[in-house]
Amino acid sequence: MNNNYLVTVLSDRIQAESAYTLLEKQGLPLNKITILGRGYKSADEFGLIDPNEQARKQAKLMATWLIPFGFIGGAGFSTLTNLQTFAWAGEIGDHIISGLLGAIGGAMGSVFIGGGGGIAFGSGDALPYRNRLNAGKYLIVVEGSQLLLQQATTILRKCDPEALQVYTDMYQ
Template structure:
């Protein structure tokens, strides 16, 4: 499936573009308007950047916790730092491992979360920002020929941005 996303500056321009697409015979089921008074980004299914950030952080947590524990344990073992003289040396090493695991969790949420937020959401974040700024999106989905026809029609309305996307083929 291919997608064409056009960013239009106001509601009347978006409605005129939608009407022009209808007049040219594009099916209503393949055209959507996103913006104030129409579908929201969540209703349409644009990726929420916070969800992408959380997903990236969770992916990293699974390997950073054990690695952090091992690194903290080894660091305490090699340096011989006494965290508490009341517990045996093995207890100090275990506390060092737990502190290392905690550092791994923090690293996962900082690194994985920031990468997921900025990269994991793709172009969804800029489109969400434009919707929040009061702009409107016209999204057309369908085969290549329909995308070419829709592009030709939408260019007449001088959109701020027009971008095509191809859904990756599943194997």
């Protein structure tokens, strides 16, 4: 499985189509070249990760573990320390309220750490590329061997792209 990609950012559709045509004329395999932008594939269709969706998934996954552990931690702390923080609720009520507060703490942790961390750190380069697509730019993505990417890089540099980035899998 090849995980080598060349991502080229072009300012408009005409520039993207002429770059694609140039790649085609040089004999690069068209099944390895994808245009992303209005009228072509979208970021979702290509598989660029939406950081907000990933953050929601991460928060839900963390909530699955943190809420029950928060409840157990809160109730356990209340039981072990016997502080009677909510004495008006009785002994069992005090432990249950402490457990609920621990569960709320777990939920907050899953949202702030799982969700917020996913947005801040989980997007990699996908978010800037999504932003460029939303701004009306076009991306040409070439997938293949390092030799193919080198050929494509040489060809696409002639098109004066806004950005050109190679991503390679080091574990091939």
